[in-house]
Amino acid sequence: MILDIYKDAFEYSAKNLVTLFVLGIFCLFSFLLIPIFLITGYNYRVINTAVHGVINGKDPLPDFDDLISMFIDGLKVVIVQIPYLLVPFVIFVIFGIISGQLTGILSNAIMIIGCLITLAAIIAACLMSQMGICHMAYNDGSFSKAFALSEIKEVIDEIGWSQCIATYLGLIIITLVISFVVTLIIAIIFAIFGVSGAALGADAGGIFGLGLVINSLVSMFIVGPYLSIFNSRSVGLLYTMQI
Template sequence: MILDIYKDAFEYSAQDWKTLLILGVICLFSVLLLPIFLITGYNYRVINNAVHGVINGRDPLPKFDEIVNMFVDGIKVAIVQIAYVIVPAIIFLIFMFGASYAGDVAAVALMIIGCLITLVVGVLACLMNQMALCHMAYNDGELSKAFALKEIKEVIDDIGWFKCILTYLGLIIITVVISSVVTAIVGSIFTVLGMSGFLIDATLGGGILFLGMLLNVVVSMFIIGPYLSIFNARSIGLLYTMQIGNSPDVVEE
């Protein structure tokens, strides 16, 4: 079933390249901060479609309309994400504070233990955060449902903690692999071309290497980044549906 989720999300995210470019343009202006809420708001729409859909259901990508509502949804998502990162952040700060007053050996031990505990709690917090967003979307965008910890825990219990963590870690691995592979391929091609260019002219070689770096940034920002953000949102939303009746419908192709 997890592979079905990944397969659906891969196909779903690639069905409209124009959407990826729009998200890329918005991402370009994210330095102004406000556009970030449009990106998180759009990903929330992806989640909302998924929690009310089925695997292989051929759902269309959300439209870029009702921008004000999308912006408000993005703010709500940011509130939820910040709230769930507070606990692991506090744990990390406590251990770092203790390490600053301990001896050399004790300080190192506290830092290692603190980092390990923060990592475990952080993964759980991220999982809870993702399920919280799904739970909010499933309950008509009611913000309080994102903090209904008992209900969210029951959702994860129904799906299975191991299955949830495995799916979430799988998403992290897929994201890192795709990003790394694409960057490596583009980088390798232009490195070879650049080195060949240096044999002709240093300026030509340097220009080719610079073009390769620029292309990597463009591809990451306008294609890979938006694609992976939609992929992750869709996957988490479909994972949430696994607790509805404990067996989501899968539309056969």
């Protein structure tokens, strides 16, 4: 089932290159902050489509209409994520304070235990926040449903914690691998061009610089938007496994 989710998300995310380009433009101007909420809002629309759809369905990519609504949805998602992610941060701070009051091996041991617990808390918090966002989308955008912890836990219980964690960790691995491979391929291509150009008397530094620019543009306008849709679609479809 997990592989079916990935397969669907891979195909779904590549349905429209124009959509990737538009998200890339938002990313380019993300320093203005507002585009960040628009990107997040669009990903929420992807999740909303997924939680009301089926795996390997014919769901279309959401439109870029009603930007005010998209901005508000993005703002809601960010607000939902903050309390969840604060939990592992607080846990880490507490262990840091305790460790700071001790010395030697005991201090190091407490800090190591704290880091391990924090890591587990981060995974749980990320999973709960993502399922909370999906639960909010499934319940017509009801903000309170994103924090209905007992209902969200029931959703995860129904899907299976191991299934959820495996899917989530798989998304992290896929994201890292795709980003690394694309970057590496472009780097190798321009490294070959640079070495060949240098042998012919061309400016190798300029070629390498162009490679860096191309790599950045590909990441911003293709890889980044593609992976954001891929992850949102996958999480949304994971939610549907309990329906």
